[in-house]
Amino acid sequence: MTRVKRGVVAHKKRERRLKATKGYRWGRSTKEKAAKEALTHAYTHMFRGRKERKRDFRALWNVKINAAIRPLGMNYNQFISALKKKSIKLDRKILAHMAEFEPKVFGKVVEAVK
Numbered sequence: 001m002t003r004v005k006r007g008v009v010a011h012k013k014r015e016r017r018l019k020a021t022k023g024y025r026w027g028r029s030t031k032e033k034a035a036k037e038a039l040t041h042a043y044t045h046m047f048r049g050r051k052e053r054k055r056d057f058r059a060l061w062n063v064k065i066n067a068a069i070r071p072l073g074m075n076y077n078q079f080i081s082a083l084k085k086k087s088i089k090l091d092r093k094i095l096a097h098m099a100e101f102e103p104k105v106f107g108k109v110v111e112a113v114k
Contacts, residue, residue: 061096068099072110082113 014032021028021035028038066076074082083090090098090109098106 058092061092064096064099065092068103068106069110072107074110074114079110079113086113088113 017032017035017039018029021038023029024035024038026034028034062076065079069076069079088109095106095109098109
């Protein structure tokens with residue numbers, strides 16, 4: 001059987017890893033072993049961050065809706081409950097955007113719910 005030389009493949013793999021750690025501090029951007037360890041942790045944090053971002057945005061939308069609805073005589077909980085009873089299917093992202101940038105339209109939605 002012929003011999004397989006893996007030098008090119010292994011070198012490309014190491015280059016790719018070091019390119020991914022560009023900008024990391026200390027030896028983690030230049031030393032292969034430290035770079036591998038740094039990327040292992042980084043990928044874990046990236047995965048968790050993608051899940052957390054969804055939670056963070058939903059919480060932010062809730063705050064924006066609540067802040068806009070209180071001067072109109074309701075609170076967040078009553079408003080969401082009334083939306084469900086009236087079968088108005090607007091998600092929190094859209095409601096928060098309307099509350100922040102389209103207060104007149106948001107006011108009409110609130111009037112429709114009351």
